[in-house]
Amino acid sequence: MTVSPRRPKGPPLNAMRAFEAAARLNGFVAAAQELGVTPGAVSQQVKALEDWTGTPLFQRNPQGVLLTAAGQALLPSFVDAFDALGAATQALRSLRPVQELHIAALPSIAQLWLPQRLDRLRRALPDLKISVTAMEEPPNLNRELFDFAIFYASPEERPEAALVLQGDRIFPVCAPAVAAGLNHPEDLSQVALLQDQTWAGDWTQWRKSSGLVLPNADSGPAYSLYSLALQQAIAGAGVLMGHEALVADALDQGSLMCPFKDLIADSGRQLILVQPPRARRGPAHETILGLLK
Structure with missing residues (x-):
């Protein structure tokens, strides 16, 4: 008779993953946010562990959570374990016969920035299968199956x-018809200043850098996506604070103009490209990287 004794079971993998991420x-x-679940679900998984x-x-306290001594002692081994699991998953993915490229980006x-570069990639590597995921927060490339993250x-x-692609210079941009009525920077107080909700302080930062008084700096129409605000600027709805990398194509095409080219500020941010660990990079990594820069 075959003996099949009952073996002791470990905790659920999802519970361990929730603890590691929270810690x-x-x-x-x-x-x-990282795991794509609710905070309540994370709390329940940690409680199960x-x-x-x-x-x-x-x-647990009203201000949030803090690791106990036991949690702190466990964290390094959990981080190493899930990093190793990510590397193993990437190794499995590399066995696929079709070469794939997964990009995460703001x-x-x-x-606004990727399309021309993706065209270059497709022309240079026609067999490459390209996927782009738009997300607000950068992914963890030690775990998630992205080849590049651009934020x-x-x-x-x-x-x-991370590789720094360029600094983030900001300056007002608008349609040519709107620019025709802007003879001096002070004229901006008479037009709608379009607001991007992600970078709500752009106008105030630029105003302070330029030494201007703009009473309407924070009161213009607001948009949840920068691309929406950009389209409204092209349509003549007002003046948008341009981020150099994001408005470059529109400036080249002439659909937008920079009316005050001598008033440019540094936002304090940089456009960066994040790569996975070297061991997880595919054979065409350097070629793709060169075409993305």
């Missing part, structure tokens, strides 16, 4: 291995 990111909300171990891993970058970041936020 590494210092909170359930940030972990939920704590019940399994019989030990609290987080201290929505404005995906819509804006301050020097303090920039990952150590």
Whole structure:
């Protein structure tokens, strides 16, 4: 007779993943964003892990959560384990017969900066299958199956291995018909200043850098996507604070103009390209990187 004894079971993988993300990111909300679930789901998974171990891993208080000593002791091994799982998943993916490229990018970058570069990629590598995911927060390339991530970041936020593509210079842009009525920077107080909700402080920052008084700096029409605000600027609805990389094509095409070319400010951010660890880079990585820059 075959003996099949009941073996002890470990905790669910999802519970361990929730703990690792919450511990590494210092909170359930940030972990939920990375994992694509709700903070409540992360909390439940962590509670299940704590019940399994019989030990609290987080201290909960009205301000958030803090790792206990036990949680802190566990974190390094959990990080290494899930990094290794990410590398193994990438190795599996590399076995696919069709070469794929997955790019994560800020929505404005995906819509306004990437298209010309993707055209270059398709012409140079016609067999390459390209996917782009627009997202507000950069993914963790040690875990997620993206080959590149392209975002804006301050020097303090920039990952150590990230490539800086260019600084983020900002300046007003508008349709030629609107520019014709702007003879002096002070004339901006008489037109609608279009606002992008992601970078709500753009106008105030530029105004301070330029030494101007603009009472309407924060009161113009607001848009949840920079590309929407850009289209409204092209349509003549007002003046938008242009981010150099995002408005370059419209300026080249003449659908937008920069009425005050001597008044340019530095936003303090940089356009960066993040790569996965060297061991996870595919055979065409350097070629693709060169075409993206």
